[in-house]
Amino acid sequence: MRxxxxxxxxxxxxxELEHFDIRTVTMGISLRxxxxxSIDALCEAIYEKIVTKAANLVSVANDIxxxxxxxIINKRISVTPIALLAxxxxxxxxTKVAQTLDKAAKEVGVNFIGGFSxxxxxxxxxxxxxxxxxxxxxxxxxxxxxxxxxxxxxRAGINMDAVxxxxxxxxxxxxxxxxxxxIGCAKLVVFCNIPEDNxxxxxxLHGVSEAExxxxxxxxxxxxxxxxxxxxxxxxxxxxxxxxKRTAFxxxxxxxxxxxxxxxxxxVEFGIVDLSLAPTxxxxxxxxxxxxxxGIDRCGGPGTTAALALLNDAVKKGGAxxxxxxxxxxxxxxxxxxxxxxxxxxxxxxxTLQKLEAMTAVCSVGLDMIALPGDTEAATxxxxxxxxxxxxxxxxxxxxxxxxxxxGKKAGxxxxxxxxxxxxxxxxxxxxxxxxxxxxxxxxxxxxQSLIN
Amino acid sequence: xxxxxxISKDVLAEALKExxxxxxxxxxxxxKDQVGIIAEIxxxxxxxxxxxxxxxxxxxxxxxxxxxxxxISKTPExxxxxxxxxxxxxKELGLMVLAQREDTxxxxxxx
Numbered sequence: 001m002r003x004x005x006x007x008x009x010x011x012x013x014x015x016e017l018e019h020f021d022i023r024t025v026t027m028g029i030s031l032r033x034x035x036x037x038s039i040d041a042l043c044e045a046i047y048e049k050i051v052t053k054a055a056n057l058v059s060v061a062n063d064i065x066x067x068x069x070x071x072i073i074n075k076r077i078s079v080t081p082i083a084l085l086a087x088x089x090x091x092x093x094x095t096k097v098a099q100t101l102d103k104a105a106k107e108v109g110v111n112f113i114g115g116f117s118x119x120x121x122x123x124x125x126x127x128x129x130x131x132x133x134x135x136x137x138x139x140x141x142x143x144x145x146x147x148x149x150x151x152x153x154x155r156a157g158i159n160m161d162a163v164x165x166x167x168x169x170x171x172x173x174x175x176x177x178x179x180x181x182x183i184g185c186a187k188l189v190v191f192c193n194i195p196e197d198n199x200x201x202x203x204x205l206h207g208v209s210e211a212e213x214x215x216x217x218x219x220x221x222x223x224x225x226x227x228x229x230x231x232x233x234x235x236x237x238x239x240x241x242x243x244x245k246r247t248a249f250x251x252x253x254x255x256x257x258x259x260x261x262x263x264x265x266x267x268v269e270f271g272i273v274d275l276s277l278a279p280t281x282x283x284x285x286x287x288x289x290x291x292x293x294x295g296i297d298r299c300g301g302p303g304t305t306a307a308l309a310l311l312n313d314a315v316k317k318g319g320a321x322x323x324x325x326x327x328x329x330x331x332x333x334x335x336x337x338x339x340x341x342x343x344x345x346x347x348x349x350x351x352t353l354q355k356l357e358a359m360t361a362v363c364s365v366g367l368d369m370i371a372l373p374g375d376t377e378a379a380t381x382x383x384x385x386x387x388x389x390x391x392x393x394x395x396x397x398x399x400x401x402x403x404x405x406x407x408g409k410k411a412g413x414x415x416x417x418x419x420x421x422x423x424x425x426x427x428x429x430x431x432x433x434x435x436x437x438x439x440x441x442x443x444x445x446x447x448x449q450s451l452i453n
Numbered sequence: 454x455x456x457x458x459x460i461s462k463d464v465l466a467e468a469l470k471e472x473x474x475x476x477x478x479x480x481x482x483x484x485k486d487q488v489g490i491i492a493e494i495x496x497x498x499x500x501x502x503x504x505x506x507x508x509x510x511x512x513x514x515x516x517x518x519x520x521x522x523x524x525i526s527k528t529p530e531x532x533x534x535x536x537x538x539x540x541x542x543x544k545e546l547g548l549m550v551l552a553q554r555e556d557t558x559x560x561x562x563x564x
Binding site: 005 | 479481483507509511518520522532533536549551552553554555556557558559560561562563564
């Protein structure tokens with residue numbers, strides 16, 4: 001049977017009226033063959049490899065967008081964690097490498113490139129330390145480079161030395177980009193259990209177990225889910241979950257279709273579809289509004305964590321059937337500044353940092369795009385990171401912190417990051433010090449995998 | 454094997470085969486109803502050599518809605534040309550005209 005007019009109209013409505021789109025087509029590129037002792041030779045090898053492999057990424061994505069009629073918002077690149085290439089270098093400062101990534105991203109026309117990264121959940125090598133020390137200058141002197149640092153995992157526990165150091169790196173990055181409200185920190189994420197195939201920024205990297213090049217897809221569609229829910233206002237939770245599952249199926253199938261087509265045309269292996277519901281600052285494209293449509297007057301109120309848990313689980317169940325390969329973060333995103341509903345809930349003092357932390361226990365990305373007072377101590381940021389890492393380690397899931405201590409701003413002030421990064425009120429942070437806790441150093445041991453209560 | 458099974462075996466296999474090598478195009482037209490929409494849109498398709506293999510048109514209150522399935526495999530004109538000219542015609546008539554590959558819909562709505 002040919003496709004029915006009803007099905008055609010439904011898709012058109014999703015795209016034209018409910019902001020449905022493919023959020024990102026991300027090409028993962030291995031740079032493992034680029035390692036060189038001299039930094040200039042390393043940069044040359046990296047640049048050549050990226051501009052060769054991704055030469056057609058943007059034009060192919062644009063063609064597919066036209067043919068299939070589904071907008072592809074971002075084209076991006078993830079690369080091998082740069083720290084792995086830094087061990088054998090004759091140079092300590094990796095800023096030049098970040099600038100090379102930036103230049104390559106501009107050359108091929110992608111808006112972000114991820115992988116200025118290190119995996120240090122257990123400990124540091126020389127290259128890891130070089131990378132961490134280079135972050136503030138690297139992010140201040142580039143536009144499109146994103147950095148992600150994995151400091152904890154369920155198998156390794158939490159590297160508290162790394163957590164302590166990242167508190168300082170975040171502060172320094174904010175200060176180095178003070179003229180732009182600390183925007184460098186919006187491109188820097190601290191992870192627990194980082195996925196190796198995540199297509200979304202700022203946390204995308206091309207994991208060490210990945211193929212030479214790969215195409216990963218991130219879908220979107222909070223507006224579609226919200227509209228589907230608003231059509232069943234009084235139905236019970238079984239119907240609610242089923243409605244979300246059906247919607248997630250459709251959204252994910254579109255992602256799978258676009259991903260397969262992109263991988264075929266580029267001659268690159270298809271990796272995964274990431275099932276995450278990713279909001280944007282646009283009105284009607286908000287995860288918070290989905291929770292509110294379920295029946296909670298304002299995101300952050302009692303019931304919010306349960307609503308989010310239901311949403312996250314139903315999206316995964318519907319999405320898992322729609323794609324052969326699901327991966328990445330695959331959970332609802334709750335970035336504060338990038339979600340108009342979250343911003344409103346913070347402005348009304350309903351959504352607090354504490355409630356957000358609870359919400360991160362049942363979805364994927366953790367404390368994301370939270371603007372903090374500029375005078376927040378490095379140790380306090382490390383404490384916030386440690387809490388978030390503990391949630392991920394114990395619950396065997398990915399969590400992360402992307403916090404921006406905005407220089408010169410205090411709680412209640414407003415900050416404007418612009419574009420997809422949105423705007424946000426500065427959130428209130430507890431003044432209780434955890435300096436002595438962070439200063440202990442060492443590692444928090446990996447947890448038991450039994451006795452799991 | 455019964456007669457009907459004998460006959461339907463190959464025919465069904467043929468009918469159920471996914472049309473992957475010759476993707477069809479769906480043209481959707483949405484907008485305020487007016488006289489002559491179908492004539493205008495089909496004229497564009499005919500001028501480019503596209504073959505309409507299915508068509509469905511209804512009016513929801515004042516909203517004109519039409520979907521057409523096109524086979525463009527027998528014309529040298531590329532898909533992009535169809536898309537461009539149909540969308541231009543849509544602008545001229547004050548209608549939303551979209552041209553998309555059929556798989557967008559089949560993949561999203563069919564298991």
